[in-house]
Amino acid sequence: MDAHATTFGVPNRKMAMWVFIASECMFFGSLIATYLSYEGKSLVGPTPREILNIPLTSVSTFVLLMSSLAMVLALDAVQKGDRRMTRAWLGGVIVLGGLFLGGQVFEFSHFYHEGLTLQQNLFGATFFVLTGFHGAHVTVGVIWMITLLVMSLRGTLGPDRSLDVEVAGLYWHFVDVVWIVIFTVVYLIQ
Amino acid sequence: MSYSAAATANPHASLYAGGIRSWLTTVDHKRIGVLYGISALLYFVVGGVEALIIRLQLASAEGTVVGADTFNQLFTMHGTTMVFLVLMPLSAALFNYMIPLMIGARDVAFPRLNAFSFWTFFFGSLLLNLSFFVGSPPDAGWFGYANLTSKQYNPGMGIDFWVLSVQIMGIASIASAVNFTVTILNMRAPGMSLMRMPLFVWMALVTQVLMLLAFPAITVAFIFLLFDRFFGTHFYIPSAGGTPILWQHLFWIFGHPEVYILILPSFGVVSEVLPTFSRKPLFGAPFVIFSGILIGFLGFGVWSHHMFATGLGAVADTAFSLATMLIAIPTGVKIFNWIATLWGGHIHFKTPLYFAVGMVALFIIGGLSGIMHASPPVDIQQHDSYFVVAHLHYVFFGGTVFGLFAGLYYWWPKITGTMIGEGLGKLHFWLMAIGMNLTFFPMHFLGMDGMPRRIYTYAADLGWERWNTVATIGAFVIALSVLVFLINAVRSLTGGERATADPWDAATLEWTMSSPPPEYNFAVVPKVNSARPYWLYKHGPTRDISTRTKAEGTPPQPDNPPERVDLPSPSGWPTLAALGLALFGGGALVGLWLVLIGVAILVFGVYRWAFQPLERAGHPSFGPAPTGGR
Numbered sequence: 001m002d003a004h005a006t007t008f009g010v011p012n013r014k015m016a017m018w019v020f021i022a023s024e025c026m027f028f029g030s031l032i033a034t035y036l037s038y039e040g041k042s043l044v045g046p047t048p049r050e051i052l053n054i055p056l057t058s059v060s061t062f063v064l065l066m067s068s069l070a071m072v073l074a075l076d077a078v079q080k081g082d083r084r085m086t087r088a089w090l091g092g093v094i095v096l097g098g099l100f101l102g103g104q105v106f107e108f109s110h111f112y113h114e115g116l117t118l119q120q121n122l123f124g125a126t127f128f129v130l131t132g133f134h135g136a137h138v139t140v141g142v143i144w145m146i147t148l149l150v151m152s153l154r155g156t157l158g159p160d161r162s163l164d165v166e167v168a169g170l171y172w173h174f175v176d177v178v179w180i181v182i183f184t185v186v187y188l189i190q
Numbered sequence: 191m192s193y194s195a196a197a198t199a200n201p202h203a204s205l206y207a208g209g210i211r212s213w214l215t216t217v218d219h220k221r222i223g224v225l226y227g228i229s230a231l232l233y234f235v236v237g238g239v240e241a242l243i244i245r246l247q248l249a250s251a252e253g254t255v256v257g258a259d260t261f262n263q264l265f266t267m268h269g270t271t272m273v274f275l276v277l278m279p280l281s282a283a284l285f286n287y288m289i290p291l292m293i294g295a296r297d298v299a300f301p302r303l304n305a306f307s308f309w310t311f312f313f314g315s316l317l318l319n320l321s322f323f324v325g326s327p328p329d330a331g332w333f334g335y336a337n338l339t340s341k342q343y344n345p346g347m348g349i350d351f352w353v354l355s356v357q358i359m360g361i362a363s364i365a366s367a368v369n370f371t372v373t374i375l376n377m378r379a380p381g382m383s384l385m386r387m388p389l390f391v392w393m394a395l396v397t398q399v400l401m402l403l404a405f406p407a408i409t410v411a412f413i414f415l416l417f418d419r420f421f422g423t424h425f426y427i428p429s430a431g432g433t434p435i436l437w438q439h440l441f442w443i444f445g446h447p448e449v450y451i452l453i454l455p456s457f458g459v460v461s462e463v464l465p466t467f468s469r470k471p472l473f474g475a476p477f478v479i480f481s482g483i484l485i486g487f488l489g490f491g492v493w494s495h496h497m498f499a500t501g502l503g504a505v506a507d508t509a510f511s512l513a514t515m516l517i518a519i520p521t522g523v524k525i526f527n528w529i530a531t532l533w534g535g536h537i538h539f540k541t542p543l544y545f546a547v548g549m550v551a552l553f554i555i556g557g558l559s560g561i562m563h564a565s566p567p568v569d570i571q572q573h574d575s576y577f578v579v580a581h582l583h584y585v586f587f588g589g590t591v592f593g594l595f596a597g598l599y600y601w602w603p604k605i606t607g608t609m610i611g612e613g614l615g616k617l618h619f620w621l622m623a624i625g626m627n628l629t630f631f632p633m634h635f636l637g638m639d640g641m642p643r644r645i646y647t648y649a650a651d652l653g654w655e656r657w658n659t660v661a662t663i664g665a666f667v668i669a670l671s672v673l674v675f676l677i678n679a680v681r682s683l684t685g686g687e688r689a690t691a692d693p694w695d696a697a698t699l700e701w702t703m704s705s706p707p708p709e710y711n712f713a714v715v716p717k718v719n720s721a722r723p724y725w726l727y728k729h730g731p732t733r734d735i736s737t738r739t740k741a742e743g744t745p746p747q748p749d750n751p752p753e754r755v756d757l758p759s760p761s762g763w764p765t766l767a768a769l770g771l772a773l774f775g776g777g778a779l780v781g782l783w784l785v786l787i788g789v790a791i792l793v794f795g796v797y798r799w800a801f802q803p804l805e806r807a808g809h810p811s812f813g814p815a816p817t818g819g820r
Contacts, residue, residue, distance in 0.1 A: 020368050022402055023364055030410035037436070038431075043430060118421055118423050122430065
């Protein structure tokens with residue numbers, strides 16, 4: 001697919017993902033800037049201090065960080081043509097990403113029962129939209145990884161297609177980095 | 191297209207052959223460019239009719255052509271249509287068609303993503319105009335300021351149509367920006383360094399980067415608005431602590447770069463047309479390139495000059511005022527470079543040159559009134575008056591429309607394979623130039639006299655009638671000029687003189703191939719060792735700084751590829767995915783079931799597309815082939 005020689009010697013799809021990530025930076029930048037500019041502007045509770053659970057989210061942050069490690073190892077395995085480890089590490093990314101999403105579902109439903117809804121106050125609106133869109137990105141990533149895993153199980157994901165995994169990995173690491181910013185801005189610096 | 195008469199003479203006339211199915215599944219950048227161009231010109235007529243009704247209503251005091259509500263809908267649809275459905279896609283048409291030809295590529299980096307971008311734009315534009323027939327058109331202005339768009343003050347479906355359709359078209363823009371950024375950076379012919387890239391491609395690159403970085407801001411602004419309207423959040427609702435100013439910030443962080451997204455393609459066209467018709471290299475080309483980059487860069491730091499009237503405070507006002515004035519410097523550099531290009535040249539007075547010179551002249555007027563608005567006290571005086579309407583139309587109409595028409599006339603022979611009438615072309619120019627000045631210059635006077643924007647009628651004793659009547663007459667002169675263009679276009683397509691490969695004796699790669707180009711663009715991948723490769727081949731070294739080497743230039747393309755050329759197969763999956771995306775968005779107006787159907791179609795289309803090989807059995811191939819080509 002990227003057989004033609006390119007000007008910079010970088011495959012087109014890889015460059016496209018970097019370019020897309022630049023665009024995504026502005027997307028999450030706008031969401032985070034809005035969260036910050038509305039911080040403390042809510043007229044009623046619950047406030048972040050009352051409701052955010054830092055220990056729990058630290059665990060899910062750790063889980064997501066580990067998924068990036070699994071991603072790196074999956075790419076390494078596919079480049080070496082090691083099918084077994086490719087499947088194992090891709091499976092690891094999927095399980096860890098799924099755990100993170102599970103944590104988010106638990107957190108959202110817990111907040112909902114505590115009275116924090118989209119409509120309750122500005123904190124609810126900005127928090128749910130920011131972390132919700134991040135969660136949506138993780139979901140897309142997990143579906144992508146499942147697709148790659150199915151390809152591997154069918155035997156169509158050899159070293160010649162390692163670029164497929166590399167591009168998916170770039171996306172995955174980016175989504176991970178965004179979470180580190182969100183975790184810092186929303187949870188740690190209140 | 192009717193080439194039938196000349197089809198035998200031109201082996202490449204099959205480029206546009208084929209039924210609707212072939213157009214729905216095309217992944218050829220040239221055909222997609224034509225699709226963008228036809229859509230944009232159709233919407234140009236639609237948006238123009240909206241403008242004519244507005245002008246009829248304002249022609250005399252106490253006008254009764256339309257009521258206040260319809261008037262609001264008309265100026266909203268006029269603005270939205272002209273920005274998103276005319277100027278951007280018309281630029282996209284030229285980008286699509288010309289960029290691969292100018293950089294020596296056989297197609298864009300992602301041909302199917304390109305098709306997806308077009309169809310997403312097209313379905314989004316249909317959704318916007320569907321509001322005329324279902325429910326009601328949006329009525330909060332193309333800027334959609336918060337609270338005008340809130341559910342409380344605007345409960346109808348018009349705003350929903352507007353926000354969903356522009357959101358969908360924004361996705362098309364981002365997809366296309368990714369595609370063309372990679373194409374320009376990574377698909378250049380051997381030897382085409384960045385500084386040898388044609389100016390049009392340079393300005394296109396800056397435009398793509400602006401789209402990449404500006405559109406996410408309005409995407410987020412729209413997400414907040416959608417949540418406010420559909421899920422009852424309070425992002426823009428003051429009673430719950432929100433602020434409508436948030437919308438203005440997000441909108442203009444997008445909106446001001448958007449101004450440069452609209453004008454830079456036109457700058458690029460002019461930078462190609464002026465050198466070609468004055469038989470000289472562009473004066474100080476690197477300065478023009480770096481000025482374009484600087485304009486793009488500064489364009490992100492000036493958004494709040496649209497918001498001086500909201501009272502941002504002295505520090506913010508000063509900073510944004512200074513940044514805005516700074517932009518005048520690179521823009522002025524370009525204007526002097528264009529004038530210096532003409533200076534001492536062998537000027538050939540062809541229609542593209544008329545439009546390019548017209549663009550420079552009219553853009554200067556719009557640029558000067560723009561510098562006036564950089565000063566907060568002046569801006570606050572003129573805010574929301576017809577003076578601003580005059581300013582923005584000198585920039586968008588005088589600047590963008592004239593520039594894009596220059597490009598259309600310049601590349602018309604290359605795209606269609608036929609020449610377009612010079613006499614009617616010049617008539618088009620003069621009518622459009624006269625009509626445009628008649629329409630928009632009096633608006634300066636009206637604004638200075640205090641006439642506010644967006645009022646649907648005014649009292650007779652205010653003394654605004656005379657200049658409003660003049661403006662309305664001017665608008666109809668513009669309409670007449672567009673009619674002349676359409677007649678000229680039809681005459682060219684139905685029996686125009688056949689175009690040679692290089693009718694203007696131009697300098698860049700697109701003129702080294704037949705008109706229209708063969709499907710594969712380049713029979714042999716060109717080697718480039720100059721910024722003006724074809725000129726160098728034809729005329730030898732000139733005083734162009736990039737040709738100080740004893741290079742030989744790039745020869746014209748042979749008629750047939752000496753080696754086998756494989757092209758991507760047509761694919762309908764990107765089109766289906768775009769349809770799914772449009773149903774996903776538009777479905778929000780109908781019900782959850784349609785949203786889910788849209789998502790299902792989108793996912794299905796994307797997966798079929800992702801797992802379909804780019805080149806399948808029976809894909810277009812040319813030249814000598816072991817198993818026999820087409």
